[in-house]
Each structure stands twice: as C-alpha cells, then as structure tokens.
Amino acid sequence: MGALIEHLPVLAVAVSLLGSFTVVLTSLYTRKAGYPLSLSVTFIQLVMAVAILMNINSGGAISYWLGGWRPPWGIEYRVDILGAYVLVIVTLFSFLATVYARKTVEKEIDPEKQPYFYTLWLLLVSGMAGVAVTGDLFNLFVFLEIASLATYALIAMAGKRALIASFNYLVLGAVGISFYLLGTAFLYAATGTLNMLDARALLTLIYDSRIVQLSFVFYFIGLAMKMALFPFHVWQPNAYEHSPSAVTVIISTALAKVNAYALFRLIFSVYTVKFFQNYGTIFELTAIVASAGIIAGSVLAIMERSLKKMLAYSSVANVGYIVLSFTLGKWGVYAAAAHLLNHSLMKAALFMVAGGFIYRLGIRRIDELEGLGRAMPLSSAAFAMAAVSMIGIPPSAGFVTKLFILLASLDTGRFVFIAVMIASSLLSLVYFWRVIEILYMKGHRERMDELPASMLYPALIMGVLSILAGILWFFSIDILDEIVIALGVV
Amino acid sequence: MLLHGVMGVVDILGYYNYWGFVILLAIGLYGALACENLFKKMVGLSIFQTAIFLLFISIADVGTFETLGLKSGTAPIFWEEIHEYRYVNPVPHVLVLTGIVVAAATLAVGLALIIRIYREYGTLNEEELRWEL
Numbered sequence: 001m002g003a004l005i006e007h008l009p010v011l012a013v014a015v016s017l018l019g020s021f022t023v024v025l026t027s028l029y030t031r032k033a034g035y036p037l038s039l040s041v042t043f044i045q046l047v048m049a050v051a052i053l054m055n056i057n058s059g060g061a062i063s064y065w066l067g068g069w070r071p072p073w074g075i076e077y078r079v080d081i082l083g084a085y086v087l088v089i090v091t092l093f094s095f096l097a098t099v100y101a102r103k104t105v106e107k108e109i110d111p112e113k114q115p116y117f118y119t120l121w122l123l124l125v126s127g128m129a130g131v132a133v134t135g136d137l138f139n140l141f142v143f144l145e146i147a148s149l150a151t152y153a154l155i156a157m158a159g160k161r162a163l164i165a166s167f168n169y170l171v172l173g174a175v176g177i178s179f180y181l182l183g184t185a186f187l188y189a190a191t192g193t194l195n196m197l198d199a200r201a202l203l204t205l206i207y208d209s210r211i212v213q214l215s216f217v218f219y220f221i222g223l224a225m226k227m228a229l230f231p232f233h234v235w236q237p238n239a240y241e242h243s244p245s246a247v248t249v250i251i252s253t254a255l256a257k258v259n260a261y262a263l264f265r266l267i268f269s270v271y272t273v274k275f276f277q278n279y280g281t282i283f284e285l286t287a288i289v290a291s292a293g294i295i296a297g298s299v300l301a302i303m304e305r306s307l308k309k310m311l312a313y314s315s316v317a318n319v320g321y322i323v324l325s326f327t328l329g330k331w332g333v334y335a336a337a338a339h340l341l342n343h344s345l346m347k348a349a350l351f352m353v354a355g356g357f358i359y360r361l362g363i364r365r366i367d368e369l370e371g372l373g374r375a376m377p378l379s380s381a382a383f384a385m386a387a388v389s390m391i392g393i394p395p396s397a398g399f400v401t402k403l404f405i406l407l408a409s410l411d412t413g414r415f416v417f418i419a420v421m422i423a424s425s426l427l428s429l430v431y432f433w434r435v436i437e438i439l440y441m442k443g444h445r446e447r448m449d450e451l452p453a454s455m456l457y458p459a460l461i462m463g464v465l466s467i468l469a470g471i472l473w474f475f476s477i478d479i480l481d482e483i484v485i486a487l488g489v490v
Numbered sequence: 491m492l493l494h495g496v497m498g499v500v501d502i503l504g505y506y507n508y509w510g511f512v513i514l515l516a517i518g519l520y521g522a523l524a525c526e527n528l529f530k531k532m533v534g535l536s537i538f539q540t541a542i543f544l545l546f547i548s549i550a551d552v553g554t555f556e557t558l559g560l561k562s563g564t565a566p567i568f569w570e571e572i573h574e575y576r577y578v579n580p581v582p583h584v585l586v587l588t589g590i591v592v593a594a595a596t597l598a599v600g601l602a603l604i605i606r607i608y609r610e611y612g613t614l615n616e617e618e619l620r621w622e623l
Contacts, residue, residue: 138585145592152599156606163610164619167603171531174539174596175522181542181589182515188582189549238623 005055009064009077009133012048012087013126013143016041020122027115034118035102041122042095045129049091053084061486063135071135072198078135081482082269086261086340087132093253093344094125096458100352101246103452104359108244109157117157117244124150124250128258137184137194137270140262141177144226147258148173151251155243165238172235176225179218180262186215187270196270207275216275216282219266227259229323230293233316237304240312241364245355248308252315252351253344260322264336267326268487276327287327291420293320298427302434307354307366310431311347314390317424318343321401324417328408333489334480335404338473342389342397345466349386352459353379356451366435370443379451380439382463387432392425395470507548514541528607528614532600539593543586550582 019041026033056062061080065071079087101121109117127147134140152173156166188194190211191202206212221232228236240248267276276283297317304310318339325336356379357363357372373380389396402421409417450456465472473480502509518541521534608614611622 138588142588142592145596149595149599152603156603160610161623163603163607164623167528167600167607170596170600170603171522171535174535174600175519178535178539178542181539182545185542185545185549185582188546188585194581194585242623 005051006062006064008048008052009062009079010066012045012052012091013077013130013133015044015048016122016126016129020119020126023115023119023122027119031111031115034115035098035105038098038101038118038122039095042091042098042125045125046088046091046095049084049087049129052079053081053088056081056084072193072195075139076135076195076197077133078197079133081479081486082261082264082337083132085337085479085483086257087129089257089341089344090125090128090132090254093348094128094250096348096462097246097250097253100249100355100455100458102454104245104355104455107359113157117154120150120154120157121250123147124154124255128254131258131262135196137187137196137199139194140265141181141184144180144259144262145177147255148177148226151247151255154247155239155251157247158242158244160242161238162242162244165235165242169235169239172225172232176222176232179222179225181222183215183218183222186211186218190215196265200270200272203271203275207278212271212275213279213282216266216271220263220286223259223263223266224289224323227256227263227319228316229289229319230296230316231289233293233297236316237309237312240315240351241306241308245351245358248355249348249351252312253348256315256319257340257344260319260336260340263323264326264340268333268489273489283327287324287414287417290320290324290327291417293317294324294420294424295427298424298431301431302427304431305366306364307357307369307435308351308364310366310435311350311354314428314431315343315347317428318347321405321424324420325405325408328405328414328417329412330484330489331404331408331411333484333487335401335408337480337483338404339401342401342466342469345397345462345469346386346389349382349459349462349466350390352455352462353383353386353451356455356459359455360448360451366438369435369438371445373440375445375448376450378456378460382456382459384436384439385463385467387436389466389469391429391432395468397466397469400470400473507544511541511545511548514538514544526616528604528616528619529601531616532597532604535600536593536597539589539596543589543593546582546586546589550579 019037023034023037026037052062056079061078064077066075066077098121105114105117124147127143127150130143130146131140134143152166152170155169156163184194187199190206190209191199193199193202203212225232240252294317297313297320301310301313301317304313322336322339325332325339328335357369363369389398392398392402402425405421406418409415514537518534518538522531522538525531525534604614607619611619613619
C-alpha cells in the first residue's frame with residue numbers, strides 16, 4: 001500500500017490522459033463509450049485524490065521523481081496538503097460535472113462529435129489534475145496549456161457564437177499563458193532552476209534582484225488573465241455564456257480554481273511571504289486590483305440581463321476575493337483556501353441549474369424565469385440555496401469566506417477591506433435577490449417536469465452543501481490549519 | 491568623452507538578441523491585442539511567443555568557462571573557438587522545444603476556429619463580429 005501511495009500523484013494525471021485516448025479509439029466502434037469511460041475515470045481520480053489527502057501527514061508531502069531523475073534536474077511531482085486539497089476539489093467537481101454532462105451533451109452536441117467531446121473533456125481534467133500535483137514551474141505551464149487548449153475546443157463545440165467567444169478566450173488565454181512563460185524565463189535566468197522547492201531556497205538570497213521582482217509581475221499578469229481577474233476578465237462572460245452547459249460548470253468550478261491555485265502556489269511556496277514583506281508595494285497593488293475587481297464584478301453583474309453572464313460576473317468578483325485574501329496574512333490564507341472550495345460549491349449549483357433552464361426551456365434571460373420557482377421547485381431550490389450562500393448568510397459557504405476575510409482585515413489592521421467586503425455583499429444581495437424574486441414571486445407557470453435526475457441531484461447536493469458549509473468547515477478546519485502550517489505563513 | 495559614448499553604444503548593441511526579444515515582444519503583443527483582423531491576431535500571438543523563445547535561447551548562453559571559473563565541463567553542447575570554450579546550457583533549449591510544440595498547437599486551434607468563424611459569418615473583422623455576440 002505504501003508503495004502505491006507514492007505513485008498516486010502521477011497516476012491521478014495519467015489515468016485521465018489514457019482515458020482520453022481510449023475514448024478516441026473506442027469511437028471507431030461505438031459512440032456510446034465516451035460517457036461511461038469519462039464517468040469511471042473521473043471517479044477513479046476522485047478516489048485517488050481522497051486517498052492522497054488522507055495519507056499526507058501534516059507538513060509532509062508525497063514526492064514523485066519522473067523517470068527517477070533527482071528533483072532539481074528532473075521533473076518532480078510534489079503533493080503537499082494544499083496540492084492534495086486542490087486535487088480533491090478538481091476531481092470532485094470534474095466528477096460531478098461529468099455526471100451532469102450526459103443529458104446536456106446528448107442535446108447540445110452533434111452525435112458524431114460526442115466521443116471527441118469526452119476526449120477533450122478528459123484531456124482538460126488531466127491538465128487540471130497535473131497543475132495540482134506538479135512541483136515544477138515549467139511542467140505547470142505545460143499542464144495549464146493542455147487544460148486551456150482542451151477548453152478552447154470544448155467551448156467552440158457549441159457552434160455559432162461560441163466560436164467567437166472561444167477565439168477571444170484563446171487570444172487572451174494564450175497571451176496570459178505566454179506571460180507565465182515569460183515569468184518562468186526571468187525566474188530561470190535569476191535562479192537557474194525550475195523546481196519550485198529549489199527556486200524557493202535559491203530566491204532567499206536574491207530577493208533584491210530586479211529580475212526576480214519582474215518575474216513575479218509577469219506571473220501575476222499571466223495568471224490574472226487566465227483566471228479572469230478584473231481588468232483582464234473581458235473574455236470570460238462570453239465564454240461562460242455561449243459554451244455548452246457542462247463545459248460552463250467545469251470551467252467555472254475546477255479550471256478557475258486551478259489557475260487561482262497556481263498563483264497561490266507561486267506566492268506562498270516559491271516567492272514566500274518574506275519576499276513580499278520586502279516589497280510591500282506589490283502586495284498593495286495586488287490588493288487594490290483585487291478590491292476593484294470585487295466591486296466592478298458585482299456592479300457588472302447587477303447590470304447584466306443574461307443569467308449565465310450575471311453568474312460569470314459574480315465569478316469575476318469572487319476571483320477578486322481569492323486574490324485579495326492572498327495579501328491578508330495568515331487569516332487571508334484561511335480565506336483563500338476555504339474559498340477555493342466554497343466558491344466551487346456555490347457556482348456548481350448555480351451554473352448547473354442555469355444550464356438546466358436552458359436545457360428544459362431554452363431560457364437564458366433573467367426576466368424570463370418568472371414562475372419557475374413553483375413550476376420546478378427542486379431545481380429552483382438548488383439555485384436559491386446557492387444564491388443565499390453567495391450573499392453570505394450564516395452558516396453558508398459564502399459566510400465562511402467572509403468571516404475569514406473579516407478576521408484577516410482585523411488582524412492586519414486594514415479596515416478598508418471590510419468596507420469592500422460589505423459593499424460587495426450588499427451588491428450581491430441586489431443581483432441575487434432580483435433572480436430569486438423573479439423565480440418565486442412573479443408570474444405563474446403550470447407545474448412541469450423537474451430536470452433529469454443526473455442534472456438535478458448534483459445541483460441539489462451542491463446547493464445543500466453550500467448552505468451547510470459553515471457547519472462542515474467547523475468540523476474540518478484542521479485541513480486549513482495544516483495548509484497554513486505547511487505554507488509556513490504563521 | 492566621444493570614445494566613452496561609442497563604447498556605450500557598442501555595449502548596448504552587444505545585447506542585440508535581448509533588444510530583438512523586447513522589440514518582437516512589443517510587436518507581438520500589439521498584434522495580438524490591437525489588430526482587428528483575427529488572422530493577424532494569431533500572427534501577432536506567434537510573434538509574441540517566439541520572442542519569449544528568443545529570450546530563453548539568449549539566457550542559455552552562460553559564457554565562457556573562464557568567466558564561470560570552470561576548468562572542465564560535461565555539458566553535451568560545447569565547441570572550441572580559438573581561445574575559449576563556449577558553453578551553452580541545454581535546459582532552455584529543451585524548454586523551447588516544448589514551448590514550440592505548445593505554440594504550434596495553440597496556432598492550430600486558433601486557425602481552425604478562424605476557418606469555422608469565416609464559414610459561419612463570412613468575415614474575420616473583430617468589430618463586425620463583436621455585434622454577433
């Protein structure tokens with residue numbers, strides 16, 4: 001058993017890579033194999049991810065040397081508690097999105113293209129899992145690019161307007177990822193290593209170097225473009241709006257978190273807090289950009305009339321929360337780590353139901369939702385629970401994040417972020433309440449069939465979990481404690 | 491004074507590959523973000539990525555053995571000039587090789603999308619396509 005655990009990091013990536021090629025091969029004989037294969041592969045990955053998380057003792061990490069080459073020279077897969085936690089998030093939401101995908105794919109994608117949809121789907125999952133496990137800066141670039149290329153094609157599969165949305169995403173995504181590569185080039189020029197652990201040790205000597213500072217700026221710009229942080233968010237609403245429903249679910253939950261995790265990893269494991277203590281201005285600017293994103297995302301969400309685009313702008317605001325948390329010391333790390341999961345829980349439920357309305361009724365606009373609260377009570381309940389959680393009513397998922405940010409602001413004495421948070425909560429109350437009001441209190445519709453079980457239950461489970469997340473976090477807070485200790489933030 | 495100025499120019503020109511990197515980077519970024527034609531955007535993107543590869547190759551040249559204080563090396567790539575051994579770090583070359591593959595894949599996906607967009611809308615102008623979204 002002990003021997004198997006050591007191989008799990010690489011297996012968690014390889015399984016879906018193999019699965020994706022298997023889907024292509026089976027498509028020669030049958031078009032039906034894509035879904036069951038994807039479902040079983042993502043489930044196996046989820047089991048592996050949980051096994052890794054259970055087997056990492058505090059402060060420890062599983063290190064896997066690819067090809068047996070020693071780390072600073074060879075590529076190392078290194079899973080510590082944060083990596084394992086993100087791997088669980090990625091695999092969990094990939095699995096749920098796969099369950100959800102079946103019906104929407106049958107409806108939205110040409111039958112002859114369905115096998116290729118699942119091929120790209122598994123390629124995306126494998127890229128995301130790779131980012132979570134890798135301990136090598138260049139390897140992380142390759143995995144990000146695998147995930148991104150699969151995503152461009154998946155978005156474009158919806159045809160028509162999705163083509164333009166996908167192209168815009170491709171240009172900005174590729175520029176962003178090139179900035180990441182540029183940052184890697186600068187860091188390599190300064191340290192001569194690509195291994196994260198090695199780079200961390202070597203950087204301690206040269207924090208003063210302009211090259212090192214510039215490399216972080218490039219990393220930040222690149223990843224901000226990838227995760228749609230405000231002013232770089234322009235590709236995101238259209239990409240979320242026009243892509244197939246299942247793709248919206250997976251990219252808004254798993255892929256967005258993977259990009260945020262990459263920045264998380266760089267800030268705390270490579271550059272470390274000491275670097276930013278010397279250069280407070282970098283953190284100040286980051287906090288200002290993130291706060292602007294929180295407010296701007298919320299305001300844009302209020303002005304939006306399409307349901308999926310409104311949720312997309314809400315994602316812009318929530319990415320702002322995560323990035324703001326990075327700058328707020330120890331409790332900020334609690335907030336950021338918790339929000340990686342919390343936001344995925346809520347957005348999974350919201351986008352699953354939004355996709356469900358499109359699936360059943362073809363409704364995209366918010367004001368067309370009238371009366372659906374009575375017509376489809378369970379689906380609407382899933383949406384309402386997640387929406388209430390986004391607003392941040394205790395003991396919901398959104399509340400947990402906001403509580404941690406409150407603690408962080410008090411702890412670091414930067415009260416302006418409490419104001420930002422309260423303003424954003426009020427704004428999110430405005431735009432989510434508008435949807436709930438239209439769902440439940442306006443118009444009247446006859447009772448109609450609920451969504452198919454494979455779409456309804458994932459959404460309901462996520463909705464209930466996002467309401468109860470506060471209680472669940474109370475019992476599993478030690479994961480966050482261990483992440484903070486492992487990153488050495490205290 | 492004049493000599494000093496001339497030497498300064500020579501010094502700057504000595505970094506010509508880095509200048510090439512900066513200029514290509516700027517051209518590429520401008521092309522990718524500001525051009526209205528989608529195809530030109532892809533060309534700009536390619537130039538942008540190529541500029542980064544040029545930077546990688548430039549930093550691979552670590553100089554002579556003497557400047558490094560090394561007496562011998564086991565690196566796979568080095569050659570003898572008249573007075574010195576040039577030593578080139580192989581790792582960035584490997585990275586660039588991978589990077590070229592990734593860039594080619596991005597270009598392929600982008601061009602495939604451009605073909606589909608042209609068939610669907612009959613135009614590749616960004617302004618005209620923006621109204622379709």
